[in-house]
Amino acid sequence: MTASLEFFPVGSGDMTLIRLESGKTILIDINIRQKADQESEKDFPDVADMLKKRLDRDTDGRLYVDVFMLSHPDQDHISGLSRNFHLGAPSQWKEPEEGKPEKIMIREMWSSPLTFRRADKVDGSLTAEAEAWKKEAKRRVKLFRDGDKTSEEDGNYIRILGEDVHHEKTEGIKRLLVNTGHTLDEICRKKDSSFSAILLSPKTVSAEEAAELPGKNNSSIVMQFSLAAGEDNKIAAKFLTGGDAETDIWKRIWERNKEILENLEYHILQTPHHCSLGALSYDRYNDLNGKPGKGEDCEIDSEAYNALSQAEDNAFIIGSMDVPERENGRGLARRKYTKIAEDVGGQMLCTMDDSKDKPLKINITESGPTRSDAKKLVLPVPEKVNKGTSERGYA
C-alpha cells in the first residue's frame, strides 16, 4: 500500500489531501469555488467533486475526512466550507437537498486559535466562511470544556495547534493543545503509526511580537509531516507545508530550528503563499502605490531561504498556482524554488500547469515519493497454511 499527497488544481490557493498509509485522510485547506454562481469561475475544475471521489463514507453513508487542518482563514484557503462540509453536531447531518452538494463530515478539526484572535485586530473582520469555521471550533472546544462525553465522538473532536503564551483561554483544554515544537501523532484520539507531524508555527512569545507579525498570513500553521509507507510504517517522505506564512515567520522558524535541521527537511514542499516572493524576501518585485519595485534585485532573506531549502534528494516542490509570468515576484520565487529542487535532482511543479484537470498526485512508496501512478493488478497469493487444527470454535 502507499500513502499519497494530492494537490488540487484550485488556481491560486491551497487544497491538499494527505492519505496516510493507515488510510486516514488529512485535508489541508480548501478553495472550492461555487462554479454555478460565479461566471468567472467556470474555467476552474470541479475540485469539490474531485475531493468527494477521493473520500470514503462512514457506516452512516456520510463522506468524511478524518482531519481538516485549516492553515489560516483566508478566503483562498477556506472557500466553500459551509457549502460542502457539515458544521454542527454530527447527529444533525442530513442527506443533501435536491441540487445542493453533499456535505462532508469533519471527524477532527485542527485549528489555530491565534489566527482568529489576530485576525480580529489586524486584518479586519473575518469572512463568513472563517466565522463559520471559528463557530464550529468553538462548539467543539465547549463540548470538551464542559466534559460532554460526545466531545470524543467523530465529528466533535478538535485539536488546537499553536502556542499563545500571553493568552489564558487554553485553561481546561490542555488535552486538545499541541504546542509549537511538539509532535502530533494521533488522529481521532488514536495514535497513528503511519505519520507524525511537528508543529513549527504559529508561536508568539509576547504581545510585542504579535504586533510585529501582522496579518492572518503570519499566523498560518506551519507543519512538517513525516509520512510512512509499507507494512513496517517506515518513514518514507517528509512534507513541509506552511499556509501563507511570510518571511518573518520563516526567519523565526529558522532561528528556532537551525540546530535541528531534520525538522525542516522535506521530500515535498508546498511553496508558502502559492509561491509568493513574500515568503523569501521583504522586497517587492513590481511597483506598488508609487513605490518602485526592485525587480530582479529583490534581496532574498538568507534565513527564510535556509528554512525553505532543506530539500532531500529528488524532492518535489509544489506551487499551488498557475505558472507565473517570469517578470513578477512569483516568477522570481519560482526560479528560486526550481533551483532548490534541481540542486537535489528534484522538480518544481505547478498544479495548474502540470496537472490542471486533476489533482497533482505524489505517491509515497517505501522507496520514497514518486509521481508514477501506474496500476497493475497482482493477484496470485500464497496459499493459506492450515494451522493444524480442525476443531471449529462454533459448530
Add this chain to the structure above:
Amino acid sequence: MPDTQFGAGSAFDLYRGRLSNWLRANMENVCPLLPRTIGLYNDKDKGIITGWEVKPPGFDFSLRILLSDAFPFAHIKISYVGECRYLQWPHVEENGFLCLPISGWRPIEDLVLSIRERIGLALQLLDDCQSGEYVKSESAKEFLSYWGRSAPTGAKALSLVDLSCSAPRLVSAIKTDKCWLVADDKDAIDNWLSNQGKMPPSESLQAIFACIESPPALPLPGNTKQFLSQIVDQCPQINSFIGQLSIFEPTFLFLAVQCNGSTGLIGAKLSPIQENGFQKPKRNGREPHCSARRMRRAWACFSKLTLFRVERADSEWVHGRGLDPTHQILANKRVVILGCGSLGSQVAARLSQAGVGHITLIDPENLTPSNIGRHSLGMESVQRSKATQLASTLSAKFPHGSFHGIPMAYQAVLRENPEIFKDADLFVSCIAETDQDQSWDAWQRSEGIFASTVYGWLGTQGSTGHALALTNDGPGLSCFFDPDGFLRNPDTDFQGDTRIKVEPGCGTEFQPYGPLAAGQVELLVTRLCLDILTKKVFPPHHRIYACSTNDLTELGGQWTNQHGHHRPDGYEGSFEYIPPVSSCGDCYRCRAQ
C-alpha cells in the same frame, strides 16, 4: 455515545482505511458507494454497510468491494457490476453479488493478501462463467437455491412426503393459509395440521411425486415444454401418471434429487388447460379420452409453468437434515414415559427432538405454578394435566410425530388400557417415588414385559443423577434401593439429612434443586434411552452423574467412600461414570431366589 464499533479507531475503521488505500493504489476509478447502492446488499444475511466501486486495471467492467459489519473478521465481499447475470451464472446473486469460497485469507490475518485473493477469486469466477459447461455443473450443485430463487413469491410448499420410498406415485397437495402442503396422502396432511390445532381443508389437488437422477441446472426451464423435456423426462414413469390426471385441473409435480448425501425437493405447478380448443369436462364429470402422448403434448403446449420452492418438513429432515443414520430406527420407536414432572417432561422433549416417533405420556397430576421453574411447560398450562398438555405441546412442535397424553396414574392405565404398554419399545420412569417405581418393576417382571425401563432420578439436592436401565430379567430396582427408598450404594452423605422440603400447610414434598441440576440428568437419561433404542447398549446398565466437589460442599454434603472408588485421583470436577450392575443379594427378590 461514540460509535466504538465502526467509528474512528475501531478495528473496522482501521482496516477499512487501509483497504481504501490499497484499492486507490491498485484499482482504477475507485469511488465510495452511496447509501442507496449499499442498500441493495444490506439484507439480514449479508449486513453490508459500506463499500467502493472499482475497475480492475486491464478489465472492462467494474466490481463493488463490499464490507459487512463483521469486517475485518469476515471476508471482503464482492459484486459484479454489469449486465444482470442473476439466475444465469452460478454463484451470482441479485445485484451481481458473488458467492465466493469461505476459505482463504481473512482481512484480519493479512489485509493485502485477503483483498488480492478475493478479487482473484471474483475474476476467476466471472471468467469461468463464460463456459457453458461450468455454468451447468456448478449450478447443478446448488439447484435448490436457484430453483427457489426462480420461484415467484408465494410459490412455496412444505413437503411431508416420505422420501425413504423413491417410487413415483400420486400424492396429495393442499393450500393452507401460509403455503402449499404436500404429503403421501390427505390423512397425513390432516394429521399434521390437526396436531398443530389447525382445521384441515376439505379438498386436495392432484400431485405427482418422483425421484430424478440429475439436479436441474441453469438455465432453468421457462415453460412447461422445457420443464417436461429437461426435468420430467429423467423419470419416464412420470409420463404415465401425467396421462392419468386431468388436464383441466391444476397439477403439482414434486421431484426429489439426491445431492451432497441428502435429498432435496423441487416443485412445479402446471396450470389447467381451459382454452385453445380443448374440450372442458362434461357435466357428468367425465373427460374426453386422450392418449397419454396427446395429454403430454397438451400439457407442454398449453399449460403455464410455475416453479415452486419446496421445503422439506418430513421427519427425516426435521431430525438431522436427512443425515442421521439412526433416524429411521427412532422414528418407528414407541416410548412410554411414566411421570411428566421436572425430569420426565424434559426427557420427553429431548426424545421428541431426537426424532422418537411415538411417545405416550402418563401422569395423573396437573401442573402447578411451583413446577414451572424446572418443567418444560409454562404458565399457560397451569392447572391442566401435565401429560395431555405436554402431548399437545410436542404435537404442535413436531406435527409429524405421535404424542399421546394420559392424565392417569400408570396403575390406572394398567387396569383400564393395558394394551398401551404391550407394544412399547421402551419405558422411561421419572416418577421419582421409589415405591411407585418398585411396584412398576415388580409388575413388569410378573407380566414378562420384554421392553426395558430406564429409571431416571436426581440424588439429594440434585448433586447426583441416575439413569438406570433394567429389564424383566437380572437385577431388580430393589437391588438399588432399600425398602425406605434410600440408595444401597450412595455417592453422597448429608449426615442423615435428606434435605427434603415441604410446601407450607401440608403441601408437596420436594428437593430444592434447580433447573441446571435437572438439565444434567435430563441429558444423562435421554442419552441412555437413545443408546438403548439404537442398541448401542443393553440393560442392565447404570450411569451416574456426579457434581463437582465444590458444589457438593456448598450444598452441605460430602462424597462417600463408595464414590471415591469411581472419582479419578485428584479430579474434583463434575463427571459421569458407569458403575458395574449386579444383583445385591440382599433385597426381597434376591432372598427369594
